[in-house]
Amino acid sequence: MAFLRACALLGMIVMVTLFAWAHHNARIDPIVRTARIGFRDWPAGAHPVSVALLSDIHMGNEAMDAVRLGRIVGQVNRLKPDLVLLAGDYIAGHRASVARAFAPQLVEPLRGVHVPLGVVAVMGNHDYDTDPAAIRRALRAANVRVLDNEAVSRGALTIAGLDDLFHHRDDVPKTMAAVHRLPGLPIAISHGAARPFLLHEITLELVGHTHCGQVELKPLGIRNPFTGANYPCGITRSGKGITLVTAGVGTSLVPFRVNAPPDLWLLTIGPAQH
Structure with missing residues (x-):
């Protein structure tokens, strides 16, 4: 009997340790991944644009709070990008009460982003699941420009922002019409990968949503079906198309990450180099 009690205690200690480790992994500073993406049709004489891409902040669970988001914003500022893009899902869970309680906590940290070309964003599925009006108010208060099937010019880039496809709010023709009215090389941002963009003159799409699986047990022979159903990270x-999927900086339902650390991307977008 004593042996069984010892085994049970050991098992409990192991489980608590694993949960604590997975929770710690969800709150570490994001890995900064870098890439240079060149275009042959880059506007002549235009300077390259450095872009920081973040997604899936998911304020409202144990993996994200205003202090951690402020720390991430400081990390972004130290990278000195020209432009910051946010690819949706600012709130955790699916309840409107969570958005109303936690959306205001987005304001002060995001207002601390200091980049010359500003912050441009799209909405995600959790935003529409909760209270999109409360989230939009918070983003506007933080000086974030939210695109709803719209486009804006930033430096040599035109940013096409496709609204959330999971709630059937995406409108590719409307977005492309907005793109055609603006100068600059077009790139796209959406919460989930929208393949039609790659067929409509936009060859670079920046997305989030998947969290890179969040809990990825492939080394143990367990395949995450959510990861397999989407573009890989x-x-x-x-x-001719390029889709970039970021793991995001927060977590959705459970504040755990295993083999899928939070990340953000620092991209240099400019002319093609030989």
Whole structure:
């Protein structure tokens, strides 16, 4: 009996340790991943644009609070990008009460982003699941420009912002019409990968949503079906198109990460180099 009690105690200690480790992994500073993406049709004489891409902040659970988001913003500022893009999902969970309680906590940290070309964002599925009006108010208060099937010019880039496809709010023709009215080389940002962009003159799409699986047990022979159903994390080239999927900085339902650390991307977008 004593042996069984010892085994049970040991098992409990192991489980608590694993949960604590997974929770710690969800709150570490994001890994900064870098890439240079060149275009042959880059506007002549235009300077390259450095872009910081963040997604899936998910304020409202144990993995994200205003202090941690402020620390991440400081990390971004130290990278000195020209432009910051946010790829949706600012709130954790699916309840409107969570958005109303935690959306205001986005304001002060995001207002601390200091980049010359500003912050441009799109909404995600959790935002529409909760209270999109409360989230939009918070983002506007933080001087974030939210795109709803719209486009804006920033430096030599035109940013096409596709609204959330999971709630059928995406409108590619409307977005492309907005793109065609603006100068600059077009790139796209959306919460989830929207393949139609790669067929409509935009060859670079920046997205989040998948968290890179969040809990990825592939080394143990366990495949995460959510990861397999989406574009893999990182950069995927398909024909002429490039889709970049970031792991995001927060977590959705449970504040755990295993083999899928939080990350953000620092991209240099400019002319093609031989």
